[in-house]
Amino acid sequence: MNYKDYAKVFKALSNPKRLEILDMLSCGELCACKIQERFDITQPTLSHDMKLLKDAGIIKERLDSRNRYYVIDCDYLDGFIDEFKALTKEKENCICHK
Secondary structure, X not given: OOXXXXXXXXXXXXXXXXXXXXXXXXXXXXXXXXXXXXXOOOXXXXXXXXXXXXXXXXXXXXXXXXXXXXXXXXXXXXXXXXXXXXXXXXXXXXXXXO
């Protein structure tokens, strides 16, 4: 993972509404319509938020005949957390030793 990938994740997580969306998704897959109802927002606004989360790798999207469903990508987040922990610990090949 590179610094740009980290920045994408942190940008996606830097919005309270998107954090609340992730909290909603912690219970499992949800239809976009349920998320939209919760926040009383327009479809384009929801699409923007979901795109940021999806492009960061935090969520996955599934298309049904008429609906979009979202779920947290737990495997990606577990890997991200492990890599971030490694990034923030002293290590032999750290950039501070160069």
